[in-house]
Amino acid sequence: MLDDISLEKTLVGYYTWSIGQNLVYLDAVASRLRDFSFEEASRGVPVETFIAQVERCSQARVARAVHNALTSGDFYDQEYRIGLKAGGFRWLRTTGRVIHDRDGVPIMAMGTVRDVSARKLLLM
Template structure:
């Protein structure tokens, strides 16, 4: 794969092995959350993801994750990621848990995209 100028505007995908707590991300999802493509392909924990979410949003997102796997609910959240380099991104994520024959959640499949918007300059403003 050649060098890329970034992944802005792309849709990323992930798979979370709930039983192993290993979230495997494609290149886009990794980039949005501030992980290298290599780390994303190897997988991180859900706690690694939560640590990068803005503290003011973290509890809400963690609660939505738990609701998703305990109530069979769609995970549909927007949150701010603070990447290790200090940049931020607003991410929209949707995921659905998959349950086994015993009705236990074992896998989460989802997609993310960036919804960070720059504020337009006000007329006459600096």
């Protein structure tokens, strides 16, 4: 669908996390940015798989931010590097919000993912 990754740098990908099922569903842009096939992403990917993609030095920070969003309703906004299957890496910025039911139980999260590699490389 999207063959030119440079085009994706200007696009926003979207995700939905079904917390009860522990599966994250991605649209075509987000699946490409996160280095999943669209077929895999449309079936749902366990959230642990996303954390495992994150560069080791950032995994604890990202996991804490996910936990805070789940427990306190904090807005999720994180930048981190992920390793790519073909080698190399990509910087991503992921934002989102957790939806709680009337009893305060987190039931789903929705948000965006963007490639911020070009900006990060310019700042380094």
